[in-house]
């Protein structure tokens with residue numbers, strides 16, 4: 238039904254010559270590392286929830302429980318289901334036949350982020366090693382445009398980001414892990430103090446600090462392209478800590494809501510900003526214990542999801558595309574939203590036409 242709806246609407250739009258003028262001037266991208274589509278669209282997983290090996294705090298997990306799946310997903314991801322679902326689009330609910338996949342066969346982080354940003358599932362990018370990426374990414378492509386030069390910032394929890402996005406070559410600002418925030422700004426200086434005194438329990442900067450650093454940077458320096466790369470969902474899933482995995486996902490939904498609310502009060506961003514939220518890879522599910530893991534040996538770990546909202550994206554809610562979408566399509570779609578045409582170094586990827594008709 239939804240499919241018919243979209244095709245009809247797009248036919249009407251093009252037949253009437255009413256193709257809207259592009260409104261996006263800023264883009265915010267957020268990734269939740271290894272966040273499963275199963276929880277994004279279905280809420281807390283009842284089988285993992287009752288397994289004491291993974292869920293150590295049943296009362297804590299119960300706050301995400303509800304009588305049906307729609308209620309459960311809203312409790313876990315309130316911003317996704319109250320705001321993005323109403324004003325934007327969500328892809329990847331395989332329960333309704335909406336498929337988004339990794340095109341790369343590796344189903345882990347560096348190959349996934351490479352695919353998102355370079356539009357090319359490179360077989361040479363097949364490890365998480367800190368090697369500078371040879372492929373041109375869409376952020377560095379955008380940074381070559383006069384209007385965007387120096388107006389792109391990346392805040393990441395994982396310290397591989399300067400390599401994934403090849404910060405020395407691309408020239409974009411990448412602040413990763415416990416990188417010092419070298420700014421003459423009192424709030425950013427305070428974040429430095431907090432991160433240096435942080436106990437480093439996960440071995441990485443907490444996602445909350447990555448977020449607050451990004452938020453304060455937006456207030457002070459107003460980048461046109463902002464990318465926030467969270468990591469805790471993957472860390473806690475590997476550790477088999479289902480409560481922490483859910484709590485981080487829920488908190489990150491709240492951080493996205495907080496950022497969206499803030500930018501609505503800023504004239505540079507209001508009604509001119511597209512938000513894209515996605516992940517690098519999925520995790521196992523068919524064999525339930527594999528929810529902790531991902532990679533080439535786990536068949537369903539290549540199943541991912543995308544959420545989008547912005548002034549150029551029709552509010553279709555959950556979308557069921559006629560064909561499987563791939564992660565590599567995000568790079569040209571990000572460029573197209575700014576009126577730019579990004580061609581990957583190798584291969585080919587079409588834009589996701591329902592996001593930007």
Ligand SMILES: [Zn+2]
Pocket residue numbers: 271345346471472475531
């Ligand atoms: Zn992982």
